[in-house]
Amino acid sequence: MADQARTRPVPGVPPADALEEVPLIDVDGALERLWSVLTSMRLALVLILVLAALALAGTILVQAPPGVAADPEARAEWLNQVRPKYGGWTGVFDALGLFAVFESIWFRLVAAALTASTLACSIRRLPGIVMTATRPHVDVAEAFFEHAPHREAVILREGPTAARQRVEATLRGHRYRIIAGSDGATLYADRFRWVPLAGLVGHLALVVIVVGALVGATFGFRDPDFVIAEGSTAAVPGTPGLSVELVSFRDSYYANTGAPSDYASELVLYRDGAEVARQTVRVNDPLRYDGTSFYQSFYGPAASVRVADEAGTLLFAGGVPLAWSMNEGNRRVGTFTIPERDLTVWVVGTGGPSDLVVRPGQMRVEVYRNDGSATPVDAVSLDPNKPAVIEGLSFTFDRELQFSGLSIARDPGTPIVWLGCTLLFFGFVIRFTVPHRRIWIRISRQGGHSRVAFASVGRGDVSLGAEYARLIEEVGRGPAATDIARGRAATRA
């Protein structure tokens, strides 16, 4: 919206003020008022600042993890965690939604209002921009040549007709379009007349980005915490028919600092059992297949476990990711179920060298009945390849594996967002770097010579001022001209 109020100034009046609050399209009553509110740049300005304040709150205050706000129990627990930090303000911030700013009604309202305002402003400006480009205001009052932000006049030692030809030739040489005024003495010249549209495109790009975000939120799918152990195959959540296998996982570390240098998952994708994609996925190298992307996110230990019944039939065999941490003893845990016996098994890794219950190299299985009971039926710490019998089932811990934590996402809004970003960037760059050049020229007879007055709009733009100065100099170069009135171009200020 910046500066676009200036696209069609009333010459002689400071242009930006002139059109600021004038609606170009007439709508009735309330609608008209709504329209004038929406298209008010003052409102847009306030909305931008309010949005900035809300977003700032979102960076300064700790934000609750996703899902916490909707679950009253988790929310109360989370609030108790942050209460020491914010004291009496905790309740106030929570009531205002400031712990989940970006999901709050305030943020959404302001963002929606700003989007509507952007859209309305763009619609309002469009006719003016088209008008300025196609049917510009050519005939201007004499006063314009005395008050315009850029103005200058030269005397040429030749008659008005020759002077006019000279001016036109010079401007054409610089690729200006020239339109003659009805009085025969005024010329209008402009260049890059469609550039103001770039500013409009830059603004509409914001609406495009918002649309992309909404499309993603509505039709997209995301599982940031998908875990899979080496050697396992699992259905890809949210994508029927697709399954993923983690063939192997590798991690390496810098010798001197111990910081991770690389971690990578070799993934194979199957659609209805047939392999469709295979890639080693790294942090900066996701696997993308048919709109679904697999990102390397985190990793940890897993246990290869087998469970067989009395007859030796395998009820479970595979890697169990130890994806959670237990506060007690610093142990990592994972879980799987045995539906045939209505049992849930927790697999507990060692807490380290000082752990006497689950010694290093061991893996503990705790077997629970699915009846809500909090005490296990039995629990045994297993050494590798030494089965133990619990509830008549034989549990074997084969060896330790690794699991990979993947972020799986399908976001159909992303291409729309990239389109919006591209339009946004190039729209603004063009708008800011290629100003619409507009010059009004009036040629009058002065004795045997002619006086050529130039005037232009656009406050204090140095490069523009310099370009006009060059043009005028070029006009005057032929028949030794005299400058008689220099404008207050910013270059000389």
Next chain:
Amino acid sequence: MYKLSEYAFVAGGLSAILALITSVAYAASGLRAARLQTSPAAMTGRTIGFSAGPRTASIGLYATLLAWLAAAALTASLVFRTFATGHGPFANMYEFSVAFAWGILVAYLWFERRYHQRLLALVALPVAIALMAYATTIPSTIEPLVPALQNNLLLTVHVAVAIVAYGSFTVAFAAAILYLVQPEGGRWGLPKPGVLDEIGYRSIVVGFPFLTLTIVLGAVWADIAWGRYWSWDPKETASFVTWLIYGAYLHARVVRGWRGTWAAALLLLGFAATLFTYFGNLFFGGLHSYAGLG
């Protein structure tokens, strides 16, 4: 290479300090010229403008040369560091601070050349020097990159673009400060408010698209590395806040009642947001936390 980078950094810092001292001397000599102008002895029709007066000009020239020297030394420091590390000099707080100082010097010199306003140095150079001083307090050792940063192209471009934006914003900040400290009418030989307003605007016109590009490239990288283009990570949110404030500024300049002082105030606010974004990862954690110290 590492040693050379350190030497060049020290040379850059010293040059910047000398440039600042010279600029202050230049400003002071300008003040005297301005006073002369109002004293009866000088009221003889010969105007002594701020940029006029042979002595003032020569001091100013030294100030500019020293600033160029500082920029050249920092450029060398960053280039040597790039050779030493094998990636763009933007991977930790030390490298980023030096680069930020470099961005300020370059943006300042660019605008100084274009608008002939040396006094912007009075604000811009202290900011650059403060960043260099800050850089000396944090370890400059070269650490290998964690996997998330192992994207040489995006690391280099994303941050290099941010440096240009931040440098421009510092010039805008300088212009806004000089604009706001001037009493109505009285100028102490400072640049005219109209010129400062124009410089502030032009530097945002440069910086804003670069900040936009920084955020967009950040989103592209986030989509590759984190699996989503936007996750309201504190640092990306802070840069969004900065973007909004400068966006507000661009609108404020064409809204009646917001021009001048209020627009300049928005430039201060925007620069505060820039610094918040810059130093943010020191206290708000988040996905950018690896860009921290060490």
